[in-house]
Amino acid sequence: MKLMQNLFKKCLIVTFLFSSYFFYGQEKEKFKPTLKWNITSQFWLRYSSLNEGSLINGEATNSYADVSMRRLRIPITSQVTPKLYFYSIFGGNNYNYQDGSFPVEILDLYAEYAFDKKLEVGFGKSGWQGLSRYNVRSSKSLMGLDSPLFVLTTVNKNDHIGRLLSVWVKGQVNKFDYRVTFSRPTLVTSVPSGKVDFANNRPRVRTSSYINYQFFEMESNKSAYLAGSYMQTKKVFNIGAGFQFQEKAMSDDDALLAGTNLYDMKHWAIDSFLNLPLNNDAAITAYLGFFDYDYGKDYVRNVGANNPATSGGNDFNGSGVAFPMIGTGTTWYTQLGYAFKKAKILNYPIVVQPNVAIQTSNFDALVDQMTVYDFTLNFLLDGGHARKLSLGYQHRPIFDALILKQKEYKGMLVLQYQVSLF
Numbered sequence: 032m033k034l035m036q037n038l039f040k041k042c043l044i045v046t047f048l049f050s051s052y053f054f055y056g057q058e059k060e061k062f063k064p065t066l067k068w069n070i071t072s073q074f075w076l077r078y079s080s081l082n083e084g085s086l087i088n089g090e091a092t093n094s095y096a097d098v099s100m101r102r103l104r105i106p107i108t109s110q111v112t113p114k115l116y117f118y119s120i121f122g123g124n125n126y127n128y129q130d131g132s133f134p135v136e137i138l139d140l141y142a143e144y145a146f147d148k149k150l151e152v153g154f155g156k157s158g159w160q161g162l163s164r165y166n167v168r169s170s171k172s173l174m175g176l177d178s179p180l181f182v183l184t185t186v187n188k189n190d191h192i193g194r195l196l197s198v199w200v201k202g203q204v205n206k207f208d209y210r211v212t213f214s215r216p217t218l219v220t221s222v223p224s225g226k227v228d229f230a231n232n233r234p235r236v237r238t239s240s241y242i243n244y245q246f247f248e249m250e251s252n253k254s255a256y257l258a259g260s261y262m263q264t265k266k267v268f269n270i271g272a273g274f275q276f277q278e279k280a281m282s283d284d285d286a287l288l289a290g291t292n293l294y295d296m297k298h299w300a301i302d303s304f305l306n307l308p309l310n311n312d313a314a315i316t317a318y319l320g321f322f323d324y325d326y327g328k329d330y331v332r333n334v335g336a337n338n339p340a341t342s343g344g345n346d347f348n349g350s351g352v353a354f355p356m357i358g359t360g361t362t363w364y365t366q367l368g369y370a371f372k373k374a375k376i377l378n379y380p381i382v383v384q385p386n387v388a389i390q391t392s393n394f395d396a397l398v399d400q401m402t403v404y405d406f407t408l409n410f411l412l413d414g415g416h417a418r419k420l421s422l423g424y425q426h427r428p429i430f431d432a433l434i435l436k437q438k439e440y441k442g443m444l445v446l447q448y449q450v451s452l453f
Contacts (some may be wrong), residue, residue: 065110071171071451073101075337079352080441082429084345095339099127100168101177101447103135114141118157118254124192125337146397149202156191159199159212159255161239161273163300163320166193169256172416174316174368175388176407176423176445177336181356181364184275184298184324186334188229190217195237201252208269210250216277222285227327227359229283230293231388237280237296243271260306260316262370262382262414267306274299280328294327312372316386322362328395331358347397347430352443354427355401360394373414384409399437403427417451 141155234256340351368386
């Protein structure tokens with residue numbers, strides 16, 4: 032509790048400093064700054080069928096049940112003046128049995144200045160990036176339980192939970208929404224050895240952009256984190272395209288040695304998003320995206336979200352619930368959900384929203400196509416995301432470590448409760 036109070040006090044001090052400078056120096060009209068805050072937590076009760084050879088604290092484990100906090104978010108924002116906006120998020124991911132310290136970190140901390148709606152400039156630590164809709168998406172309003180994660184192209188490799196220190200411009204011009212970002216990735220200290228990985232050299236600037244055309248209602252660009260589903264509240268249909276580029280981001284050995292091969296990181300994507308309220312008071316949410324990733328020769332990365340295993344793994348996937356999620360190659364990703372009309376269940380107003388997500392990737396390093404399925408059933412209490420109960424099942428492929436072909440599927444069942452103060 033003391034830690035929360037200290038974080039809140041620090042944010043108030045920063046907001047006051049911004050207010051003192053800009054209020055008197057730039058704004059002639061009287062204006063009362065606003066301050067908003069919230070707390071959102073996602074709690075998991077999970078049963079996992081673990082990859083073969085997985086170890087938990089050195090002990091072989093085939094399956095495991097655990098309780099964890101998947102995400103904690105504490106946003107504190109202020110409209111300091113009509114032109115100046117201050118944004119911060121404190122929190123973290125994956126609070127589980129492996130670490131009892133429960134650190135609360137600064138995830139986002141930045142300021143933006145709006146010349147007008149067509150041009151805003153920001154700088155600081157943030158998730159403002161280009162490429163696609165979902166590489167900067169709101170975790171609170173996700174339709175699927177935890178997907179998509181492959182859109183976080185460098186997560187915790189040369190960024191911090193998808194955030195970077197950046198400068199960006201953004202705006203909305205008629206029906207177009209755009210952003211262009213210049214980021215400085217974090218230092219990579221591990222040294223690649225024999226296969227392509229993130230290079231241990233001086234980090235080059237990462238340039239990224241995303242632009243979309245919004246056919247119906249305009250979405251807010253106040254925050255970088257776009258909604259996963261509006262359900263019955265908003266009619267949206269967008270088509271977008273974007274890219275990411277970083278020079279000499281990858282290498283196949285020590286990047287400081289003369290004979291090492293260096294690779295640029297080059298990604299592009301096109302996608303579309305639909306949220307359509309229906310005449311029967313139900314709603315459809317759908318997404319379709321195509322992604323072309325180039326990290327360099329045969330790069331592929333296994334990722335296991337909130338992984339319960341600590342080591343081991345005999346298959347290509349590695350330990351726990353990991354599977355080949357990100358790599359050089361192409362990916363199709365789709366989501367489809369149907370939100371039923373709000374109804375009373377046990378005398379409580381609830382919106383039920385079943386949905387399915389499929390990621391299918393043709394990675395250069397693997398012989399077979401990688402396809403993972405996510406099935407989720409949401410129960411939105413009061414019809415919103417503030418209190419949401421979700422039952423999700425992930426069906427992931429297992430690849431043989433020698434021949435790089437798929438050999439079987441394993442599953443993970445999660446009951447999530449999301450609670451937000453507001």
